[in-house]
Amino acid sequence: VGACKAAEQGNVGAQYKLGKCYYDGNGTEMNYSEAVKWYRKAAEQGMASAQNDLGYCYDNGEGVEKNSAKAVEWYRKAAEQGNADAQSNLGYCYESGIGVEKDVAKAAEWYRKSAEQGYARAQYNLGRCYHNEQGVARDLKKAMEWYLKAAEQGWADAQYIVGEFYSHGYGGIKVNNAEALKWYYKAAEQGVAE
Numbered sequence: 001v002g003a004c005k006a007a008e009q010g011n012v013g014a015q016y017k018l019g020k021c022y023y024d025g026n027g028t029e030m031n032y033s034e035a036v037k038w039y040r041k042a043a044e045q046g047m048a049s050a051q052n053d054l055g056y057c058y059d060n061g062e063g064v065e066k067n068s069a070k071a072v073e074w075y076r077k078a079a080e081q082g083n084a085d086a087q088s089n090l091g092y093c094y095e096s097g098i099g100v101e102k103d104v105a106k107a108a109e110w111y112r113k114s115a116e117q118g119y120a121r122a123q124y125n126l127g128r129c130y131h132n133e134q135g136v137a138r139d140l141k142k143a144m145e146w147y148l149k150a151a152e153q154g155w156a157d158a159q160y161i162v163g164e165f166y167s168h169g170y171g172g173i174k175v176n177n178a179e180a181l182k183w184y185y186k187a188a189e190q191g192v193a194e
């Protein structure tokens with residue numbers, strides 16, 4: 001009750017928390033429309049987390065009509081404030097051409113900003129950029145560095161790729177079957193079929 005009053009009185013933190021409660025169905029029935037209402041109030045006051053989550057709602061059509069351009073608009077506002085999740089989301093939009101013109105160089109740039117903050121998904125995606133020459137020059141050593149950072153945080157796809165690097169000696173990595181097996185097990189335990 002106190003949080004609701006604070007949210008209604010304009011408290012940005014309470015507005016965001018109330019939006020999360022509605023989005024997750026935590027303490028109340030899940031209601032994406034209500035979540036969007038409260039995210040928007042907090043986002044319009046400049047809260048980066050709310051801006052990112054509002055962008056996610058637009059990106060997926062949850063509580064609002066799906067609108068990729070609006071998603072990018074909100075992701076960008078949060079990303080420019082340094083929100084790592086939004087930076088990664090914006091990178092994905094540029095990589096895939098969702099709501100913006102496809103630009104793999106900009107995708108890599110946004111992934112890097114997020115990855116440097118320790119965000120595992122962006123570390124994995126930046127590794128892919130170096131691995132597949134997307135927006136950056138191909139560099140398997142750098143790819144491995146970013147994959148390993150994500151793998152160490154438990155990112156399953158990165159764990160599998162790290163296993164591949166050790167198994168095949170990609171990027172000048174010395175073949176190490178024991179190390180490959182360790183990473184394959186970690187990925188397999190999380191459901192990576194390969």
